[in-house]
Every structure is written in C-alpha cells, then in structure tokens.
Amino acid sequence: MSAGYQAVLWNRQKKRYDLTILAGILLYIGLFVGLGAALRPEATPETLIIRAFGTLALLMLHVILSVGPLARLDRRFLPLLYNRRHLGVSMFLCALVHGAFSMIQFHALGDVNPLVSLLAGNPQYASISAFPFQTLGFVALGILFLMAATSHDFWLANLSAPVWKALHMLVYVAYLLLVLHVALGILQTERNLVLIGLLVGGFGWIVTLHLVAGFREKPGDAPHRGDVIDGYLHACAVADIKDKRARIVCISGERVAIFRNGDTISAVSNACQHQNGPLGEGRIVDGCITCPWHGYQYEPETGASPPPFTEKIPTFNVRVVSGEVYVDPEPNPAGQRAEPAPIRGSS
Amino acid sequence: MSHNDDEFYVGYLPEAPAGIAAHVKRSILLILLLAAGVAGALAALQSPFDPGAFEFGIDRTFEGVLLEHPYPLLVVDDGEYPGSHLLVAFGKFGAESLTAGHDGKRVRITGSRIWNDQEQMIEVHELEPLGDARQSLAGGMELGTFSFTGEIVDSKCHLGVMKPGRGKPHKACAILCIRGGVPPVLRVESESGELSYLFLVDEQGNAVNDRVLEMIAEPVEIHGEVERRGDVLTLRADPASYKLL
Ligand code: HEM
Ligand code: FES
Numbered sequence: 001m002s003a004g005y006q007a008v009l010w011n012r013q014k015k016r017y018d019l020t021i022l023a024g025i026l027l028y029i030g031l032f033v034g035l036g037a038a039l040r041p042e043a044t045p046e047t048l049i050i051r052a053f054g055t056l057a058l059l060m061l062h063v064i065l066s067v068g069p070l071a072r073l074d075r076r077f078l079p080l081l082y083n084r085r086h087l088g089v090s091m092f093l094c095a096l097v098h099g100a101f102s103m104i105q106f107h108a109l110g111d112v113n114p115l116v117s118l119l120a121g122n123p124q125y126a127s128i129s130a131f132p133f134q135t136l137g138f139v140a141l142g143i144l145f146l147m148a149a150t151s152h153d154f155w156l157a158n159l160s161a162p163v164w165k166a167l168h169m170l171v172y173v174a175y176l177l178l179v180l181h182v183a184l185g186i187l188q189t190e191r192n193l194v195l196i197g198l199l200v201g202g203f204g205w206i207v208t209l210h211l212v213a214g215f216r217e218k219p220g221d222a223p224h225r226g227d228v229i230d231g232y233l234h235a236c237a238v239a240d241i242k243d244k245r246a247r248i249v250c251i252s253g254e255r256v257a258i259f260r261n262g263d264t265i266s267a268v269s270n271a272c273q274h275q276n277g278p279l280g281e282g283r284i285v286d287g288c289i290t291c292p293w294h295g296y297q298y299e300p301e302t303g304a305s306p307p308p309f310t311e312k313i314p315t316f317n318v319r320v321v322s323g324e325v326y327v328d329p330e331p332n333p334a335g336q337r338a339e340p341a342p343i344r345g346s347s
Numbered sequence: 348m349s350h351n352d353d354e355f356y357v358g359y360l361p362e363a364p365a366g367i368a369a370h371v372k373r374s375i376l377l378i379l380l381l382a383a384g385v386a387g388a389l390a391a392l393q394s395p396f397d398p399g400a401f402e403f404g405i406d407r408t409f410e411g412v413l414l415e416h417p418y419p420l421l422v423v424d425d426g427e428y429p430g431s432h433l434l435v436a437f438g439k440f441g442a443e444s445l446t447a448g449h450d451g452k453r454v455r456i457t458g459s460r461i462w463n464d465q466e467q468m469i470e471v472h473e474l475e476p477l478g479d480a481r482q483s484l485a486g487g488m489e490l491g492t493f494s495f496t497g498e499i500v501d502s503k504c505h506l507g508v509m510k511p512g513r514g515k516p517h518k519a520c521a522i523l524c525i526r527g528g529v530p531p532v533l534r535v536e537s538e539s540g541e542l543s544y545l546f547l548v549d550e551q552g553n554a555v556n557d558r559v560l561e562m563i564a565e566p567v568e569i570h571g572e573v574e575r576r577g578d579v580l581t582l583r584a585d586p587a588s589y590k591l592l
Binding site for chain 2: 011012013014020023024027028029031032033034035036039040042043044046047048051052055056059063075076077078079080082083105106107108109110111112117118121122124129130132133134184185186188189190192193194195198282283285290292294295
C-alpha cells in the first residue's frame with residue numbers, strides 16, 4: 001500500500017470520527033471553562049484555558065493508550081484503532097494550546113528568553129517538591145510533536161518500520177513524564193482529591209489494561225509441538241479453521257497465520273508489513289488476506305499485496321494429510337509463491 | 348464477550364458492520380460522558396483563588412508623591428483611589444528605571460490598576476514630573492519585632508495579574524518577576540484565612556530581590572522588625588536569616 005500512501009482513505013466513517021473528536025473537544029472545553037468561570041469568577045480566562053486544555057490532552061492520551069489493548073481484548077474496538085491517528089494529532093494540538101498559554105503566561109515578558117526561563121528559571125532539579133515540572137511537560141510535548149509530525153504513513157515508509165515503531169513507543173515515556181508533570185506541579189500546591197484520584201486511577205487503568213491484554217496474548221506464543229512428516233510440522237486440523245479465516249500457530253519461533261480460502265489452505269507470516277498487525281486475526285476479503293488493523297491486503301498464495309501496492313510478506317509451504325495441516329517451518333522469501341494445499345488433497 | 352464473531356471491520360469500506368458499529372457508538376458515547384464528568388468535576392473542584400484584579404488595557408491617571416525606596420511607591424492624596432500604590436512596570440519588571448531620580452517629588456502617573464482588598468498597585472505606562480519641589484512624608488512607624496510564616500510571592504502577579512499568583516505552578520514566574528524588580532512580598536495567611544502582606548527589606552532597609560530567589564513559593568519563616576510606611580507594611584530582616592520550612 002505504499003503507492004501514494006493511500007492506506008487510510010477518506011470516507012463517510014472517517015469524517016464522522018473527525019466530527020466526533022471535534023464535538024468532544026468543544027464539549028470538554030466548553031464545560032470546563034463555562035463551569036469554571038461560573039463557580040470561580042475570580043479566575044482569569046488564561047488559567048481556565050491552561051487547565052481545560054491540559055487536562056483534556058491528558059484525558060485524550062488515556063483514551064489513545066487504551067485503544068490498543070482494548071482492541072486486543074475485544075475486536076469490536078478495532079474501528080477506534082483504525083481511526084486513532086486523528087485523535088493523536090488532536091491531542092497534540094490540545095497539549096500545544098496548554099503549553100503555549102503556559103509559556104506565555106508564566107515565562108514570557110521577563111528578563112530572559114521564555115525557553116531559558118522554562119528550563120532554567122527554577123533550577124531546583126534536585127528537589128522533589130520544588131522540581132521544575134514545566135520541563136517534564138516540555139519534553140513530553142516534544143515527543144508528542146514528533147509523533148504527530150511523523151504519524152502519516154509516508155514517514156512509516158521513510159523511517160523504516162522499526163525506527164518508526166520505536167519512535168512511537170516513546171508515547172509511554174511521554175505519558176510517564178506527564179504523570180510526573182502533574183504530580184510535581186499543580187498537585188504540590190493544590191491537593192485536589194479528584195485530580196489525584198483521576199491521575200492514580202488513570203495510571204492504574206492503563207497499566208492493568210496493558211498487563212491483561214499482554215497476558216491474553218501469551219498462550220499463542222508457546223511453541224507448537226506436533227508430529228513431523230517429511231520435515232513438515234503438524235499445525236492443526238483443517239476443521240479448526242473457518243472458511244476465509246486463519247489459525248495462528250507458533251512455528252520455529254515465528255507466528256504463522258494458516259488461512260483457509262474455500263477449498264485450499266495457505267500459510268503466511270502473521271506479521272503485517274504495515275505495523276505488525278496480526279494478519280491471522282484478519283479475513284480473506286475479495287480473495288485477499290486483509291489485516292484487521294488498517295486493512296492492508298496480501299494474496300494468500302504469494303504474500304504479495306495486489307498491484308499497485310508493493311508490500312510482501314513471507315509465505316510457508318503447506319500440506320494437508322487426512323484433514324490435518326502440516327507446515328514447512330522454513331519460511332519462503334517474502335512474496336514467493338507457495339502452492340495452496342487442497343483440503344481434500346492427499347489422504 | 349458474546350458478539351457476532353463473523354463481522355469484520357475494514358476501515359476504508361464505506362460502512363462498518365452493524366454489530367461493530369453499534370458497539371463503537373456505545374463506546375464513544377461512554378467516553379464522551381466520562382469526559383463531561385471529568386471536565387465538570389475538575390472545573391468545579393478547583394481551589395478558590397486569592398482575591399485580586401488587574402485592569403488590563405484600562406489606563407488611569409494618578410497624582411501624588413513618589414517614594415523610590417525600598418520599592419517604588421506613589422502616595423496619592425486625593426482622587427478616586429487615594430492611598431499608597433506600589434509601582435511596577437509592564438511585563439515581569441519592577442519600576443525602578445522609570446522612577447529613578449523622582450524620589451520625594453510630585454508626579455503624574457498613567458497606568459493600569461492592580462489591587463486586592465489589602466494592597467494597591469499601578470503598572471506604570473507613563474510618568475510625568477510635576478515641578479521639582481521635594482515633599483517630605485512622615486517617616487515609617489515601627490510596630491515591633493515578630494516572626495511570620497508564609498510564602499514569598501511576587502507582588503505584581505499575586506495582587507491580581509495571575510490566578511494562581513502563588514504556589515508551585517507560579518514559582519518560575521515569580522522568580523522571573525522578582526529578579527526583574529517586582530517587589531517581593533511575604534504572604535501570610537492567618538488561621539481564619541485572612542491574608543496580610545509584608546514587603547521584604549534587609550536590615551538596612553534596602554530591596555532584597557536578588558537574595559530571595561531560592562526561597563520563592565516555598566514555606567518560609569522570617570523573624571524581623573515590622574514597619575509601616577504609608578499603607579504598606581515592611582518586614583526588615585537579613586535574607587540570610589530566612590528559614591525554609
Ligand atoms: C511546554 C510544555 C508545558 C508547559 C510549560 C506546561 C506548564 C504547566 C503549568 C504551569 C501547569 C500548572 C497550571 C495551573 O494549574 O496553574 C500545568 C499543569 C498541567 N499540565 Fe502542563 N505544561 C506543558 C505541557 C503539558 C502537556 C504536553 C500536557 C498533557 C498532554 C500537560 C498537562 C497538564 C495537566 C493535566 C496539568 C494539571 C492541570 C492544570 O493545573 O492545568 N502539560 N502545566
Ligand atoms: S494494516 Fe496496519 S498493521 Fe496491518
């Protein structure tokens with residue numbers, strides 16, 4: 001899907017998502033600023049804006065971090081994963097409003113450059129209660145910027161998938177920095193029980209969700225042990241695989257997706273070339289294996305994306321003997337044709 | 348989780364399968380409700396801010412006698428806002444460079460008011476001398492020696508420019524302001540929550556700005572002599588004797 005980087009196409013669904021994000025942002029900011037101004041008429045508008053956008057950005061980050069593990073636990077969350085990029089960019093923009101307003105309000109119009117004031121104005125880096133928490137927010141904002149700026153598939157292709165993936169794993173670093181930004185910042189002065197509760201509860205939710213999702217994943221990782229015929233490993237029974245679907249089996253350390261396509265069986269590497277999505281949880285749609293995450297497609301027998309796309313994944317040779325599927329543990333080079341095995345072939 | 352496992356979502360197809368679409372709609376609604384609850388709770392439960400206001404963008408004219416030391420002060424004898432007004436400049440700066448050479452003289456100042464229920468201040472935009480005659484003002488009145496516990500804040504932000512104008516969120520800003528010449532003041536809160544303000548001077552009665560930078564926005568205890576000048580209280584003590592608590 002690299003041709004034209006058109007993996008994520010615009011359609012009615014996508015527009016509805018974007019409108020929902022916008023409505024959510026307006027709802028949150030409107031409620032926070034409106035209620036804040038009504039109940040605390042002595043507050044300045046700047047403070048309400050800083051607080052509304054800061055807390056909103058952190059809340060959005062929680063949603064963004066939850067979508068991955070939720071989609072692994074329940075596939076019905078996959079649409080949120082598919083549409084996560086715009087939520088990420090919107091979150092960055094909200095964080096930017098918060099950071100920019102804070103920077104102007106607290107660090108501009110002084111005797112040094114605002115950035116110098118932000119990083120060095122309060123030099124008590126060795127203290128906990130006096131720690132310059134703004135620096136933590138600043139670094140986090142930098143990470144969020146990098147991620148928003150490279151979120152397009154153009155960058156995924158140009159940075160190479162491992163670099164891109166590593167870059168985007170930094171979101172967890174940003175999240176930790178932000179938890180500290182709040183704990184060492186506002187919470188040092190304002191012991192707001194709701195804010196403390198949300199911060200601790202949010203952190204607990206994110207950690208638990210990731211642990212549970214990771215735990216569920218584990219069993220599939222166990223190496224598969226079965227009979228061997230001519231160097232081919234027994235993988236599963238044909239009857240275990242529903243039509244147009246796959247079973248994921250771990251063979252010589254790699255996950256293999258074994259698909260049933262009508263009357264034949266084909267096996268490919270389980271990892272999607274886009275972002276390592278689990279192809280074995282996908283379907284065969286219009287004759288192509290379709291990734292459950294963002295819909296990249298591959299032909300079952302060659303592992304190649306249909307033209308004009310150029311992605312390729314390794315294939316595996318398969319045989320069916322007496323209704324049982326056997327897989328050659330040696331993968332073929334990406335894109336190399338492997339003859340599909342007829343399910344009523346040899347017996 | 349029981350749901351129709353046959354449905355498969357492909358993002359670029361025009362419509363999502365019905366079961367998945369319904370689930371996503373429910374989830375989004377839940378997230379929006381949660382967001383509204385968080386927004387409402389966080390907005391409503393912010394601690395009250397200290398009183399104070401800043402007439403940003405509104406210029407008024409004041410006439411009175413200017414005192415340069417220890418912190419520039421304008422003593423206004425009549426008009427709408429009589430009494431002592433501390434003077435500061437635009438941004439995070441004190442007014443020394445604007446008031447230099449006018450000690451004891453009558454001046455007309457144009458600027459914006461900053462005030463709370465205790466103190467008055469002017470952000471000076473223009474200063475015009477009104478004749479050279481020096482005027483003498485009654486000297487300070489000694490009120491005795493006391494210990495106070497409070498927080499050093501910059502008087503400009505604290506009296507009304509910023510909410511909150513104190514505490515951790517405001518610490519870096521207060522450091523900038525006080526280094527820039529804004530008078531440092533000890534904010535003392537009584538047990539009943541009443542606020543009073545003591546402007547900090549050293550034993551010789553001079554400004555202490557550069558010597559308190561490390562103690563800003565932290566709880567401190569200061570033991571010193573209290574003096575009243577005009578409507579303003581000063582606390583005279585060697586900054587080296589301030590105790591961080
Ligand atoms: C240049 C970067 C940043 C600066 C200078 C900055 C500065 C500040 C300041 C001064 C406060 C205290 C404000 C107050 O309540 O009086 C604050 C609080 C907060 N910040 Fe940041 N921040 C930055 C980045 C971020 C980012 C990237 C996020 C989240 C995505 C964030 C989230 C928050 C939250 C949730 C609070 C607590 C609520 C509040 O008090 O506003 N900040 N930040
Ligand atoms: S389509 Fe993105 S991971 Fe497969």
